[in-house]
Amino acid sequence: MPLTKTRSRLESSLGMLYYATEAPPIGGRLRQTPDDFIVEEISPEGLLVNSTLEHLDRGVGAFTLAVLKKRSRDLIPLISLLERRLGARVGYAGIKDKNAVTSQLISVALPYGTWSPPSEIKGVEIRAVGPARWPVMPGDLSGNLFTITVRALASLPHGAVQVPEWVPNYFGHQRFGVSRPNTHKVGKLLLKRDFEGAIREFLASPYHGEPEEAYFARKELRETWDLRRAESSFPKSLHLERAVIRRLLEHPCDYEGAMTALPIDLRRLFVNAYQSYLFNLALSRRLEIVGPFAISEGDLASPLDRSNLPSRPIKCESSNLVRLQRWVASRKAVPMVHIPGLRTHLSGIDAKIYNEILSEEGTSPSDFTWVQGAKFEGTVRPAIFWPRGFGSCEPQIDELNPGLFRIVLRMDLSKGCFATVVLRELMKPEDPATAGF
Known part of the structure; x- marks a missing residue:
């Protein structure tokens, strides 16, 4: 093909x-x-999460389910803000686009009916819709409905x-940043425990796609490393960068500690972005070598459930290979590709591809041990999808x-x-x- x-x-x-x-x-x-870019989450129950969702009951418990609608807001800083305002943990199923109008289900670790959603946050609407015995966790969704104007x-x-008849299941541009496509670069530096390098990439690598004021502030910091000057020159919109700068001024040269000024979810996202970059490279090489649908012994394939989601990866062996190939050809199963991590055990074409990529990157699965309070075990992801x-x-x-x-x-x-x-x-x-x- x-x-x-x-x-x-x-x-x-x-x-x-x-x-x-x-x-x-x-x-x-x-x-x-x-x-022009509207995203509405689809819950595990198959419900569209938007203004039409009035009530959802997951049992009386310590949590409240709420619909979060945001307009032109980054999710992770917003979640941190909500947690400070409410004094409670906020759970979410997936990160939604910033430059969009998005609706998604969140959980708040407060019983239903005991609190009032904040109403004065710009570009944000929150509406409690019911109780829950457990929080919303990453991955607790079926999918998303997109309405997009080109x-x-x-x-x-x-x-x-x-x-398209089929689509390579790449991690998209926003996983890495479009105006500043360096999230995965920070992640690799964190993985290698180069905390100073990660801080310098995060703070002082200017990209032409970002606003002019931010570009020149980063450029000046890169050239001078004058943190005191940067504290005043960095625009207030770069509040995360400013928090890191303040931490470095209080604790000079403590680059590992300075990273903790960032939300833990963002620090995880950096490493996840590097894993995503490795996956994209591996998927591209797989497409070059065997194409989108081919599977052979040692590969993984997963049957698809009624929601078109992979149910469980199955290792291809001589006893099941023909059956799995038939399922893939009829869209009842999908080839799976590893996202590398600490517990990744490679086989099949993935082993050849990742051995080459990890060698080129100077990375090994053992690098994915504890990083800034998190570990990255790895998983698998469909190689392709059908819209x-x-x-x-x-x-x-x-x-x-x-x-x-x-x-x-x-x-x-x-x-x-x-x-x-x-x-x-x-x-x-x-x-x-x-x-x-």
Whole structure:
């Protein structure tokens, strides 16, 4: 099966080397307004988490379930803010896009009816919907429904926009950062216990895609390492960076301690992003060597459940290989690829691919032991996915871009799948940042 190489230098640097489609790009731009990118979580019960969800009961207990709707807000700093305001832990199932309008289920470690959601946080609405005996944990969702407006189309697509037959299950651009694509770089440095390097990458690596004030503040810090000057020159919007700077001023050269000024979820995210980068590289090489559907002895494949989610990985052996190959061909199962970690045991084509990649990276599974209070055991992830419920409206005149067109797309994706990974197949942007990814 032929593969098409990415048009984007950014995507190449993130391991996203191929498209599944050969169709010419439709072009366009995403997220010209937050309402152009709407994400609504689908709960494990199959309920759409939005304004229509009035009540959800998971048993009377110590937790409250609530719908969190946010507009142009980063989730992790927002969760930290809510925990400080409420004096209680807040659980969530997945990280949603910042430059979007998103709705998701959260849990608050307070009994239902004993507290009032804060109402004065800009761009945030919280509505309690019921009690629960347990908190919302990462992965506690079925998927997400996306309603996305692609703007600034120079011409009308010929016919309806066609959904790709299959999509490489890359971790999308936002996992690494688009304006500052360095989350995985910080993660690798943390993994290698180079805390000074991680701090310098986090604070003082300027990227042209970020706002000018932030760019020049980082550039000056990189050139001078004058933390006292940086304390005043870093814009207030960089509140996490400013917290790290203050910690370093209080405890000079304690770079490991300075990392603890960041939320633990963000520190985990750095290492997770590096794992995601390694996965993307491995998936690209797998596509080069055997294609999207091939499995052989030693590989892993997982049957899909009624929600189109992998149920349990099965190791391919001589006794079950033909059956698993038949299931993959009929979309009843999917090949799985390792996300490397401490407990990763490689076999099949993954072993050959990861041995090469980890050697090139100077990384080994043993590096994934305790890092900043967290350990990273590794897991597996589907190599590909099939978009569901894909639809598009008739193209219309783009009211924000005179003389150009817009189109609205809608798709239902299983948890862990990125809408931007589908959109890159349609738009094929040379510069994902300019295209709104």
